[in-house]
Amino acid sequence: MTPAGSLLIATSLHKTYGHTPALDGADFSIHPGEVVAVMGPSGSGKSTLLHCLAGIVKPDSGSVHYNGRELTAMSDTGRSGLRRGEFGFVFQFGQLVPELSCSENVALPLRLNGVKRKEAESRASAWMERLEVADVAHKRPGEVSGGQGQRVAVARSLVTGPRVLFADEPTGALDSLNGERVMELLTEAAREARTAVVLVTHEARVAAYSDREVVVRDGKARDMAGVR
Ligand SMILES: Nc1ncnc2c1ncn2[C@@H]1O[C@H](COP(=O)(O)OP(=O)(O)OP(=O)(O)O)[C@@H](O)[C@H]1O
Numbered sequence: 001m002t003p004a005g006s007l008l009i010a011t012s013l014h015k016t017y018g019h020t021p022a023l024d025g026a027d028f029s030i031h032p033g034e035v036v037a038v039m040g041p042s043g044s045g046k047s048t049l050l051h052c053l054a055g056i057v058k059p060d061s062g063s064v065h066y067n068g069r070e071l072t073a074m075s076d077t078g079r080s081g082l083r084r085g086e087f088g089f090v091f092q093f094g095q096l097v098p099e100l101s102c103s104e105n106v107a108l109p110l111r112l113n114g115v116k117r118k119e120a121e122s123r124a125s126a127w128m129e130r131l132e133v134a135d136v137a138h139k140r141p142g143e144v145s146g147g148q149g150q151r152v153a154v155a156r157s158l159v160t161g162p163r164v165l166f167a168d169e170p171t172g173a174l175d176s177l178n179g180e181r182v183m184e185l186l187t188e189a190a191r192e193a194r195t196a197v198v199l200v201t202h203e204a205r206v207a208a209y210s211d212r213e214v215v216v217r218d219g220k221a222r223d224m225a226g227v228r
Contacts, residue, residue, distance in 0.1 A: 010063070086162055
């Protein structure tokens with residue numbers, strides 16, 4: 001796959017933590033609406049790649065272009081604006097706010113972006129229905145199952161209509177049945193909204209929901225197009 005028409009392109013990323021190399025010349029690109037699985041052994045650099053792509057970690061060298069803009073050249077404020085407005089995130093553990101109800105959690109990113117309460121509530125409720133968790137809207141995260149909590153987290157990550165969703169082991173804490181349902185709902189919703197998904201996983205059955213696989217080994221990323 002060539003980077004032409006890509007939404008997010010990383011070229012020759014290098015990142016070292018102390019003496020530990022995490023990325024050693026990694027390249028990556030993703031198109032709008034594409035779901036790309038980033039696979040590879042533990043410690044190979046998958047999460048570091050995701051963090052560089054999302055502008056959370058600054059690479060030592062190399063570049064990340066998002067929609068024609070160079071992320072590494074942007075100010076911290078510019079990068080956090082981008083993360084709030086155009087990127088969505090789901091992690092292994094949903095990281096929901098325990099004091100808020102599930103629906104308040106989903107509405108939260110909209111409220112932080114200045115959306116009025118009623119509008120935020122109605123958009124949150126539509127996304128909760130979409131992810132089949134409308135019935136737990138008034139419960140707190142501590143009162144729902146792992147699978148429900150993760151679907152609430154996916155609803156929260158998509159409610160702002162991000163152009164890129166970064167998902168780091170989103171089903172890592174779930175049993176296989178719940179994991180597959182989360183992946184089905186996540187990829188269906190993302191494809192429909194033309195949201196690109198960078199999906200870090202070490203599980204082949206999770207990667208099976210992607211359009212393409214990239215394998216990271218020793219800090220280098222290899223596109224598996226045509227290999228599968
Ligand atoms: N904040 C950090 N400080 C120091 N070393 C780090 C840090 N983050 C990652 N590393 C190191 O960088 C290398 C790549 O880590 P990374 O988390 O990107 O791998 P990974 O492929 O996501 O691993 P896993 O599948 O186990 O989550 C590892 O050797 C790791 O120990």
